[in-house]
Amino acid sequence: MPEETKLLKVVAGIVLRGRTALFAQRPAGKSYAGQWEFPGGKAEPGECLCEALQRELMEELRIRPLKFRLWKAITKSYTRTRIRLYFYIIPEFEGTPNACEGQQIAWLLPQHALDLPLLAADVPIVRALAFEIERC
C-alpha cells in the first residue's frame, strides 16, 4: 500500500424492526447525495467502533442501540483512501428514529430497498441481508 493511502473506518447500523431495516437517504450537500445507505459514518480518531456506532445513531436518529453485533466488514479502495466499512446488525434499540439531519428515512424489506439508488458498496450487503432476515 502506498504510504500516503489512508484507512478510514466507517460504521453502518442495520437497525431491524421485524423483517424490515431502516434505510436513510444521504442529504443534499454530502457526497453521494440522494443515494440510500444505512445510518452511520466515520469513526473519529481515538474512538472505538462501538462508540462510533452509538454516537452516529444518536446524532442522526436519536436512538440508542441496546443489542448489536458486527455482521460484515468490507474494504473500498480509492486513489488515496481506503474505507473499511463495518456493518452492525441492531435487533434492539431504544427511542423512536427521528431524521435529525434532514435526511429521509424508511423502514423497508431489503428486497424492496434494492429498488432504490443504494450506495454501490451496500448492494451486496442488502442482498445478503434479505437471506439473513429470513434465517432469523
Ligand SMILES: Nc1nc2c([nH]c(=O)n2[C@@H]2O[C@H](COP(=O)(O)OP(=O)(O)OP(=O)(O)O)[C@@H](O)[C@H]2O)c(=O)[nH]1
Ligand atoms: N454511513 C454509511 N456510509 C457508507 C455506507 N456505505 C458506504 O459505502 N458508505 C461510505 O462510507 C463513507 C461514510 O462517510 P459519511 O460521509 O457518511 O460519514 P460522516 O457521517 O462521518 O460524514 P461527515 O464527514 O460529513 O461528518 C462515505 O464514503 C460513504 O459513501 C453505509 O451504508 N452507511
